Amino acid sequence: xxxxxxxxxxxCNKIIVSKAYPLLYTHTRKMSSFDKLFSKIDELKPTFIxxxxxxxxxxxxxxxxxxxxxxxxxxxxxxxxxxxxxxTDIQRKExxxxxxxxxxxxxQLPPVILSRYGNDPAKKTVLVYGHxxxxxxxxxxxWESEPFKLVINEEKQLLRARGATDDTGPLTGWxxxxxxxxxxxxxxxxNLITCFEGMEESxxxxxxxxxxxxxxxxFKDVDAVCISDNYWLxxxxxxxxxxxxxxxxxxxxxxGPAADLHSGIFGGVIAEPMIDLVQVMGTLxxxxxxxxxxxxEEMVAPITDKESKSYDNIDFSxxxxxxxxxxxxxxxxxxxxxxxxxxxYPSLSIHGVEGAFSGQxxxxxxxxxxxxxxSIRTVPDIDSDKLTNLVVEHxxxxxxxxxxxxxxxxxxIHDGNYWLSDPYNSxxxxxxxxxxxxxxxxxxxxxxxxxxxxxxxxxDELKTSVMLLPMGRGDDGAHSINEKLDxxxxxxxxxxxxxxxxxYAESPEK
Ligand SMILES: C[C@H](N)C(=O)N[C@@H](Cc1c[nH]cn1)C(=O)O
Ligand SMILES: [Zn+2]
Ligand SMILES: [Zn+2]
Numbered sequence: 001x002x003x004x005x006x007x008x009x010x011x012c013n014k015i016i017v018s019k020a021y022p023l024l025y026t027h028t029r030k031m032s033s034f035d036k037l038f039s040k041i042d043e044l045k046p047t048f049i050x051x052x053x054x055x056x057x058x059x060x061x062x063x064x065x066x067x068x069x070x071x072x073x074x075x076x077x078x079x080x081x082x083x084x085x086x087x088t089d090i091q092r093k094e095x096x097x098x099x100x101x102x103x104x105x106x107x108q109l110p111p112v113i114l115s116r117y118g119n120d121p122a123k124k125t126v127l128v129y130g131h132x133x134x135x136x137x138x139x140x141x142x143w144e145s146e147p148f149k150l151v152i153n154e155e156k157q158l159l160r161a162r163g164a165t166d167d168t169g170p171l172t173g174w175x176x177x178x179x180x181x182x183x184x185x186x187x188x189x190x191n192l193i194t195c196f197e198g199m200e201e202s203x204x205x206x207x208x209x210x211x212x213x214x215x216x217x218x219f220k221d222v223d224a225v226c227i228s229d230n231y232w233l234x235x236x237x238x239x240x241x242x243x244x245x246x247x248x249x250x251x252x253x254x255x256g257p258a259a260d261l262h263s264g265i266f267g268g269v270i271a272e273p274m275i276d277l278v279q280v281m282g283t284l285x286x287x288x289x290x291x292x293x294x295x296x297e298e299m300v301a302p303i304t305d306k307e308s309k310s311y312d313n314i315d316f317s318x319x320x321x322x323x324x325x326x327x328x329x330x331x332x333x334x335x336x337x338x339x340x341x342x343x344x345y346p347s348l349s350i351h352g353v354e355g356a357f358s359g360q361x362x363x364x365x366x367x368x369x370x371x372x373x374x375s376i377r378t379v380p381d382i383d384s385d386k387l388t389n390l391v392v393e394h395x396x397x398x399x400x401x402x403x404x405x406x407x408x409x410x411x412x413i414h415d416g417n418y419w420l421s422d423p424y425n426s427x428x429x430x431x432x433x434x435x436x437x438x439x440x441x442x443x444x445x446x447x448x449x450x451x452x453x454x455x456x457x458x459x460d461e462l463k464t465s466v467m468l469l470p471m472g473r474g475d476d477g478a479h480s481i482n483e484k485l486d487x488x489x490x491x492x493x494x495x496x497x498x499x500x501x502x503x504y505a506e507s508p509e510k
Contacts, residue, residue, distance in 0.1 A: 030502065033186055034437060038495050040184035041176070045491060048176045049159065051081065052490075053150035055132070055168045056161040062110065062133035062202040065103055071110040071198045074132045078113055078196060081172070085179050087115035087194070091218070095199075095206030101251070101413060109206045110198030114218050117178050118191040124223040124505055125191040128497075129458065130171030131200030131229065135479045137162040142481045157487045164485040165472030170228035170493065171196060173471060177498045189505030193222060197454070200229070203249065203414025204453040211454065215461040224427040224504060225458045225466040228497065230448040234320040235475045238439050238496075240431050241468035243343060243447030244455055246378035246418035248387055251354075252280055252395050253371040256406040261366040273370045274356055276404045281372045283398040285348045289331045289341065291376070293394045296346060296387065301380040303344070311336045314444050324475040343447035346382060350374045373413075377449065384415045416453020419466070426507035427467040434499035438492050450478075469500060 041048075060074035061067045075092070082090050095109035110133065137147035145151045147162040159169070174194060181188050199205045211219070232239050254273035261270065285291050314335070321330050321338055332338045341347065354371040357363045378387065395410035422428075423445045435443040448468065459466045471493030477483045 026506075031437075033502070034495075034499060036184050037180055037186055037498055040180045041491065041494050041498070044176065044180055044183065047179070048172070048490070048494070049150070049152065049487075051172050051176065052159065052164070052169055053161075055172055056134075056150050056163045057148055059137075059148045060110075060133045060163075060198060061136045062199050064136060065107055068107060068110065071133055072108075075111050075113055075196075075198055078132055078171075078175075081175050082113070082115045082194070085175055086182055087117050087175075087178070088119070089218075090115040093210055095210060098205060101411060112198070112207060112210055113194065113196040114214070115194045116191060117194075118188055120191060121221075123189065123191050125193060125221045126501060126504060127193040127195055127219060127222045127225045127458070127462070127464075128174045129195045129197075129225060129227045129229070129454065130174065131167045131197050131204075132171060133198045133201050134163040134166070134168065135201050137481075137483070144482055147481075147483070152487075153484075158484045159487060159490060160482055160484045162483055164483050165231065165476035165489075166478035166483065167200070167229045169485045169490055170471040173228065173490070173494045173497055176494050177501070180494070180498065188501065190501050191221070192501070193219065195219075200452065200454070203247075203416055205414060207454050208457045211457050211461045219462055222462050222464055224464055225462065226427070226431075226469055226497075226500065227452060227455065227466060228469045228471050228493070229452050230450060230468050230470045231472045231474050231476055231478060232470055233314065233316050233444060233446050233474050235323065235473045237315045237441065237444055238435050239444040239446040239470060240423065240428055240435070241446050241448050241470060242423035242428070243420040244418060244451055244468070245343070245346075245447075245449055246382070246384070246416050247375050247451035247453065248378055248384055248391075248415040249373070249375040249413045250388075250391055250410060251371045251373050251413055252277065252399075252408060252410045253369065254280075254399075254404075254406050254408050255369045257366070257368045260368050263364045263366050266366055270366070271404050271406050272366050273406050274353075274367050276399065276402055276406055276408065277353065277370050277372050279402055280395055280398045280408065281350060281374065283394070284350070284374060289347065291346060291348045293348075293390055295390045296376075296382065299382045299386065300345060303340075307344070308336075310445075311339050314339060314446065320474065342449035344379050346379050347377045347449075348374060349377075377451065378415075378418050380418060380420060382418070384417065388412045388415070414453075416451050417456040418451070419455040419459065420447070421459070421466060425465045425467075426509045427465050427504060430503035430507050431467055431469050431496075431500045433503045434496050437499045437503075438495045469496065471496075 058074040060071040091114040093112040098107045098109050151160040197207050254276045256273040351373040356367050356370050392410045399408035472485050
């Protein structure tokens with residue numbers, strides 16, 4: 001085995017090998033390889049920050065139809081970066097038009113970028129997935145600086161911009177890891193395939209079909225999938241993630257008058273869509289965190305003894321949730337309750353209303369058509385179709401009870417499945433060793449309250465394990481204002497990615 005490893009690492013060839021101590025030799029060799037690689041990563045810090053700065057400058061907001069050209073522009077930027085760093089077989093996969101509900105029915109989905117680095121049949125193949133689209137952001141939301149301009153805060157040692165942690169920082173991290181190998185003259189011990197998409201924040205539309213098509217083509221030799229698109233549980237301890245909640249996103253549209261109206265002339269005379277909407281939306285959940293739609297609770301898998309015990313050793317507290325949310329508004333006080341409600345129970349969130357007045361001042365308008373947006377985070381064993389039937393039935397009934405002459409349509413915008421895996425396979429073991437090598441601690445094994453819709457599809461279609469390797473922290477403000485990535489997480493995160501690939505390369509199973 002040490003011979004094979006020496007070939008793969010391609011460095012330190014002058015060390016005299018003692019056959020009596022192959023493991024010690026392997027370990028010493030690896031540490032020396034890591035030293036060289038990690039020094040190169042440190043040396044390339046300005047280059048990596050500059051690449052991130054250029055990437056986050058492009059406002060690739062997938063949910064805003066008018067910004068679709070920017071999402072495509074960011075894909076093109078990444079294509080250039082892959083090419084410049086020696087990736088081969090780079091393919092820009094078009095996914096066709098965006099399915100309804102959509103305003104522009106000819107709107108093209110952004111491309112998926114496939115590329116590979118290395119194609120050696122003797123090596124394992126790791127597919128890394130990331131998304132280059134981001135959540136919306138504007139300075140008026142309360143950002144300290146322009147969201148699409150990277151701020152390097154030397155005092156706090158952090159990088160601030162939309163996408164810094166979710167997911168442009170980690171995504172560019174994979175390209176950086178390859179650049180570091182090349183410049184350090186260290187052979188990559190695995191073949192790497194990238195799959196970068198531009199619709200994750202909008203339900204990964206079109207990607208399931210692409211993965212199914214490529215399972216026996218581009219992805220045919222994939223041994224493991226690694227996703228760096230979530231966060232540590234708190235702000236101190238690294239973790240590996242073996243579960244995600246799913247996300248079913250809905251809208252309720254209430255249609256009334258032909259145009260927005262003057263409330264002085266029409267108020268009290270016509271039925272107002274916004275008044276109907278707030279009442280229907282008010283029936284969805286209560287202020288204690290309970291979902292009021294009947295039939296959902298019954299689908300949630302019961303807690304096992306093994307699961308109950310799994311919360312004991314997790315490094316997390318009420319203070320962490322208070323610090324990350326900047327408030328004392330937690331619905332639960334005990335660690336187990338907080339974690340269970342983040343990881344293993346469904347939740348319903350109300351996000352906003354399209355078509356309603358939301359600016360400053362006091363506009364006296366009656367909006368003619370409003371769409372209320374809400375999502376339900378799903379967990380084992382909630383069936384997405386059954387859930388949608390329950391939601392639509394509930395909304396229709398609630399609207400009917402109002403006796404309004406307006407019309408109401410409740411519909412699913414997109415859904416993405418939950419995912420739960422075995423955290424003790426060879427990919428997780430490799431990532432645990434990598435965490436120990438980079439951070440000096442054993443990682444916590446966590447589930448994530450957020451969703452990465454495509455995770456289960458990778459697992460099922462490629463019949464491989466998936467492992468989530470977060471780069472950023474739980475207080476990074478993903479989807480929020482002032483999204484950041486600590487510089488230490490960026491730098492160590494790339495070392496972690498690199499070390500994971502090396503440890504995974506030598507794991508016994510394919
Ligand atoms: C965890 C990941 N970085 C993320 O933020 N995912 C989104 C995906 C999404 C958006 N709509 C539905 N799913 C999330 O969890 O909100
Ligand atoms: Zn993300
Ligand atoms: Zn996100």
